[in-house]
Amino acid sequence: xxxxxxxxxxxxxxxxxxxxxxxxxxxxxxxxxxxxxxxxxxxxxxxxxxxxxxxxxxxxxxxxxxxxxxxxxxxxxxxxxxxxxxxxxxxxxxxxxxxxxxxxxxxxxxxxxxxxxxxxxxxxxxxxxxxxxxxxxxxxxxxxxxxxxxxxxxxxxxxxxxxxxxxxxxxxxxxxxxxxxxxxxxxxxxxxxxxxxxxxxxxxxxxxxxxxxxxxxxxxxxxxxxxxxxxxxxxxxxxxxxxxxxxxxxxxxxxxxxxxxxxxxxxxxxxxxxxxxxxxxxxxxx
Numbered sequence: 001x002x003x004x005x006x007x008x009x010x011x012x013x014x015x016x017x018x019x020x021x022x023x024x025x026x027x028x029x030x031x032x033x034x035x036x037x038x039x040x041x042x043x044x045x046x047x048x049x050x051x052x053x054x055x056x057x058x059x060x061x062x063x064x065x066x067x068x069x070x071x072x073x074x075x076x077x078x079x080x081x082x083x084x085x086x087x088x089x090x091x092x093x094x095x096x097x098x099x100x101x102x103x104x105x106x107x108x109x110x111x112x113x114x115x116x117x118x119x120x121x122x123x124x125x126x127x128x129x130x131x132x133x134x135x136x137x138x139x140x141x142x143x144x145x146x147x148x149x150x151x152x153x154x155x156x157x158x159x160x161x162x163x164x165x166x167x168x169x170x171x172x173x174x175x176x177x178x179x180x181x182x183x184x185x186x187x188x189x190x191x192x193x194x195x196x197x198x199x200x201x202x203x204x205x206x207x208x209x210x211x212x213x214x215x216x217x218x219x220x221x222x223x224x225x226x227x228x229x230x231x232x233x234x235x236x237x238x239x240x241x242x243x244x245x246x247x248x249x250x251x252x253x254x255x256x257x258x259x260x261x262x263x264x265x266x267x268x269x270x271x272x273x274x275x276x277x278x279x280x281x282x283x284x285x286x
Contacts, residue, residue, distance in 0.1 A: 055254035
């Protein structure tokens with residue numbers, strides 16, 4: 001927050017601050033090759049699986065490459081924390097920091113969720129978002145962020161000296177242990193920074209601190225993804241509910257979330273293939 005400045009501004013200080021910003025990773029260089037076909041394919045979707053994630057809990061789900069899945073609000077405003085993995089190689093998982101650098105702080109239609117090094121390829125493409133109307137509000141807030149990490153028991157204990165066991169980090173870890181038969185230590189090491197689905201967040205204008213506010217999501221709202229690889233997803237229904245007041249507690253009113261896995265009956269993706277891993281040649285640089 002830079003609250004404790006100990007140095008006087010130099011004579012040319014204001015001029016130094018007037019330099020123009022440069023976008024580090026221009027997103028116009030990223031082309032979604034099959035976008036039109038994704039939109040055609042989604043016109044003939046058939047549900048093949050459905051998973052209900054209970055409040056303050058998490059569930060795993062599987063999606064085959066070339067299929068779609070949706071995360072939907074079904075009973076009341078609820079935020080979810082999403083982890084994604086290549087189901088054939090858990091080391092390839094969602095990289096929120098690089099996704100943020102490429103697409104910005106909040107994701108929506110036509111943005112992609114990228115995998116970790118050394119793979120760096122899209123895990124999913126977002127094909128539909130009923131909350132795309134929200135944009136950015138007067139506080140600088142928006143939905144579906146990749147700036148927050150995930151609520152976790154370690155930070156909660158640090159801030160409030162509280163032993164709370166249903167933070168999203170804990171829920172995601174337990175789901176991997178229970179459903180994928182992993183040891184707790186291994187599962188916890190796999191859990192990573194999330195896509196905060198439906199969460200409304202931003203940075204304050206004065207101190208630039210991460211904030212949350214009541215999510216605009218309502219029953220029937222959903223965000224839809226196209227699976228670029230065979231995927232294993234883990235979704236936690238956040239113990240903060242709509243995150244209007246508390247991030248992790250048993251007091252916030254919480255609701256379930258629904259994950260629907262869908263396949264297209266169209267043949268427009270017949271020649272589609274999963275994206276290749278990064279073509280960077282490590283042997284020349286390491």
